[in-house]
Amino acid sequence: MKKVTVESSIALSDAQLKALTTKLEAALSDKVQIENRVDSELIAGIRIVSEGKVVDLTAASKLNQLKQNLLSA
Amino acid sequence: MDIQLSQIVFQIINFGIVVGALSFFVYKPILKTIDERADKIKDGLEAAEKNIKLQSDAEVEKDQIISEAKKEATKIKNAAKSEAEAILSEAQSKAQKESKAYMAKQKDAFAAQMVADGKTLEKKVATLVASATEAVLKDTVGSIKVQQSVIDKQIKDLSAKMLT
Numbered sequence: 001m002k003k004v005t006v007e008s009s010i011a012l013s014d015a016q017l018k019a020l021t022t023k024l025e026a027a028l029s030d031k032v033q034i035e036n037r038v039d040s041e042l043i044a045g046i047r048i049v050s051e052g053k054v055v056d057l058t059a060a061s062k063l064n065q066l067k068q069n070l071l072s073a
Numbered sequence: 074m075d076i077q078l079s080q081i082v083f084q085i086i087n088f089g090i091v092v093g094a095l096s097f098f099v100y101k102p103i104l105k106t107i108d109e110r111a112d113k114i115k116d117g118l119e120a121a122e123k124n125i126k127l128q129s130d131a132e133v134e135k136d137q138i139i140s141e142a143k144k145e146a147t148k149i150k151n152a153a154k155s156e157a158e159a160i161l162s163e164a165q166s167k168a169q170k171e172s173k174a175y176m177a178k179q180k181d182a183f184a185a186q187m188v189a190d191g192k193t194l195e196k197k198v199a200t201l202v203a204s205a206t207e208a209v210l211k212d213t214v215g216s217i218k219v220q221q222s223v224i225d226k227q228i229k230d231l232s233a234k235m236l237t
Contacts, residue, residue, distance in 0.1 A: 070199030
């Protein structure tokens with residue numbers, strides 16, 4: 001079983017946790033235990049951290065990326 | 074009237090004595106005085122001529138000295154003028170060079186400042202845009218319903234490729 005941390009701006013609902021578990025187990029080919037952490041600074045979206053790999057889909061991340069692009073332009 | 078020879082001889086002797094005495098006591102001193110006066114006049118004239126010649130020579134020498142002094146003064150004046158013109162020209166050239174260098178330096182400094190200001194402005198605009206976007210984003214996705222909708226979509230679109 002793999003432990004996966006999912007950070008989100010609001011707490012995930014049971015349906016969302018279930019759907020996410022299904023997706024992650026299919027992708028990782030293993031049982032998955034999700035730990036949901038709430039962080040309002042993320043603005044919106046989720047960030048998945050699994051075995052050192054990060055999939056960041058949060059609005060805060062996109063916003064930060066936009067800021068970096070603007071500053072480096 | 075009888076002419077007496079002795080009387081004539083006496084008169085002749087008497088006249089001779091008078092002539093001799095006059096010649097000795099009057100004529101000779103007068104001649105001597107006249108000769109001395111003539112010598113003095115002659116010496117005076119010679120001295121005057123000598124003085125005139127000396128004065129003339131002095132005038133010539135004076136004119137020559139003045140002429141040489143004028144030539145020397147003109148030469149010095151021309152040299153000073155040339156030197157002053159050279160100094161002025163050099164100073165002008167130096168001032169022009171310094172002015173050009175200063176202008177170039179100021180131009181470079183201005184250009185650098187413009188670039189720095191531009192970068193600062195770009196950063197400020199970028200920060201402003203990011204802040205505005207963040208504010209709009211928070212306002213747009215502020216409701217729980219919208220956030221849940223966003224999360225639902227992300228879970229739905231989540232692919233195995235993103236996780237491996």
